[in-house]
Amino acid sequence: MSLAAMNLNSEQWALEQDARDELAAFRDEFLIPKHDGREQAYFCGNSLGLQPRSTWAALQTELEDWRDLGVEGHFRGRNPWMPYHELVRKHLAELVGAQESEVVAMNSLTVNLHLLMVSFYRPNKERPAILIEAGAFPSDRYAVASQIAFHGFDPERDLIELGPDSEGGTVSMSSLKRVLMQQGHRIALVLWPGVQYRTGQRFDLRQIADLGHRAGAMVGFDLAHAVGNVPVDLHASQADFAAWCSYKYLNSGPGSIAGAFVHERHAQTDRPRFAGWWGHDQATRFRMGPNFQPSPGAEGWQLSNPPIFALAPLKASLEVFHRAGLPRLRAKSMRLTAYLEALVGAHLGAFIEIITPSDPEQRGCQLSLRVRAGRETGRALFDALAGQGIIGDWREPDVIRMSPTPLYNRFSDCWRFVNAARDFFVSG
Numbered sequence: 001m002s003l004a005a006m007n008l009n010s011e012q013w014a015l016e017q018d019a020r021d022e023l024a025a026f027r028d029e030f031l032i033p034k035h036d037g038r039e040q041a042y043f044c045g046n047s048l049g050l051q052p053r054s055t056w057a058a059l060q061t062e063l064e065d066w067r068d069l070g071v072e073g074h075f076r077g078r079n080p081w082m083p084y085h086e087l088v089r090k091h092l093a094e095l096v097g098a099q100e101s102e103v104v105a106m107n108s109l110t111v112n113l114h115l116l117m118v119s120f121y122r123p124n125k126e127r128p129a130i131l132i133e134a135g136a137f138p139s140d141r142y143a144v145a146s147q148i149a150f151h152g153f154d155p156e157r158d159l160i161e162l163g164p165d166s167e168g169g170t171v172s173m174s175s176l177k178r179v180l181m182q183q184g185h186r187i188a189l190v191l192w193p194g195v196q197y198r199t200g201q202r203f204d205l206r207q208i209a210d211l212g213h214r215a216g217a218m219v220g221f222d223l224a225h226a227v228g229n230v231p232v233d234l235h236a237s238q239a240d241f242a243a244w245c246s247y248k249y250l251n252s253g254p255g256s257i258a259g260a261f262v263h264e265r266h267a268q269t270d271r272p273r274f275a276g277w278w279g280h281d282q283a284t285r286f287r288m289g290p291n292f293q294p295s296p297g298a299e300g301w302q303l304s305n306p307p308i309f310a311l312a313p314l315k316a317s318l319e320v321f322h323r324a325g326l327p328r329l330r331a332k333s334m335r336l337t338a339y340l341e342a343l344v345g346a347h348l349g350a351f352i353e354i355i356t357p358s359d360p361e362q363r364g365c366q367l368s369l370r371v372r373a374g375r376e377t378g379r380a381l382f383d384a385l386a387g388q389g390i391i392g393d394w395r396e397p398d399v400i401r402m403s404p405t406p407l408y409n410r411f412s413d414c415w416r417f418v419n420a421a422r423d424f425f426v427s428g
């Protein structure tokens with residue numbers, strides 16, 4: 001949407017966009033928290049997505065089947081628990097651009113990163129290093145540093161953190177190329193985000209996988225902030241592996257079950273892995289034999305029988321995504337974020353800078369804002385907004401993240417935020 005097509009001085013214009021929005025009805029499928037009796041302007045789907053109305057019934061079904069069937073629910077439930085994870089596989093694969101055999105819902109994000117690194121980070125003296133972005137999400141940094149140490153190498157030396165090359169903290173493809181040119185010979189693994197959590201910068205997965213592979217490294221992606229936010233094409237990217245959580249844009253509830261991807265070419269790998277009975281070939285799993293025979297594909301990395309009470313909300317949520325369709329969601333998302341960006345520029349430009357890339361292809365829905373007057377004022381603004389039911393999130397040292405998600409955010413939410421922020425600065 002071009003700037004000229006937007007009226008940045010009229011709430012009416014925002015309301016008209018909402019009235020015309022073909023996805024507007026999806027908002028009614030969510031439970032929007034209230035503040036003083038009025039629905040919040042919730043911009044925090046990047047941190048904890050809101051609850052779909054269908055979640056309750058999905059959980060209730062499983063509670064009832066457990067109540068009525070006991071152990072028989074594994075086979076006779078309305079959604080038998082034994083193959084339950086298959087109920088999410090198709091929609092999950094669709095969301096991340098993978099084949100069904102390449103994805104699995106299991107564990108939590110950091111656990112999956114570790115399990116996949118067990119197989120795909122195989123350092124040796126010549127090639128001990130892992131490359132990540134400086135300022136990576138702390139859990140990812142802890143995970144890779146501990147993997148390096150676990151193999152007897154030194155994170156001080158063998159964890160390479162590529163710093164930003166813009167003041168706002170974004171990283172250019174040319175600097176990624178440079179570090180891989182200079183140090184690629186000793187890099188065993190590149191672990192990179194699909195969308196960087198603090199800056200909101202989106203990366204070209206295919207290009208990064210290609211660069212990493214050319215340097216002789218394995219390439220894995222952390223899609224925590226990408227899945228359900230931007231189109232992802234994991235299979236075509238040729239990534240070796242990927243992992244993501246489901247409680248952010250995927251709206252599956254706090255701490256809910258994560259996802260993992262292993263590229264088809266590793267489906268039958270004899271790389272080492274940490275094994276558990278649920279990763280054993282399904283056909284013979286219940287012979288309870290002593291030797292591990294992995295299921296082909298991503299399912300071979302499962303350890304335990306999955307938590308049905310975590311899969312049920314994921315199933316309910318993925319059905320919403322499937323009906324809305326990611327292409328339509330992305331189209332609305334680009335319009336919403338462009339509108340938010342333009343509003344901030346027009347009304348708050350003197351007070352706030354946006355550190356997220358302005359190129360729509362290099363971001364998802366999130367805009368990361370920095371208050372020019374510094375951290376104290378930034379905190380005060382953040383608190384003032386929260387006090388009016390306008391919910392973003394704060395990332396130290398000085399970033400406010402605002403993420404209008406196309407499933408339940410409206411143009412008028414963006415208006416409400418910018419209007420309140422302007423009042424904060426102008427009338428103090």
Ligand SMILES: *Cc1c(COP(=O)(O)O)cnc(C)c1O
Nearest residue numbers: 108109110137139197222224245
């Ligand atoms: C949210 C997030 C996590 C959280 O990890 P959990 O294991 O789900 O607690 C990890 N890494 C990134 C990049 C994230 O955005």
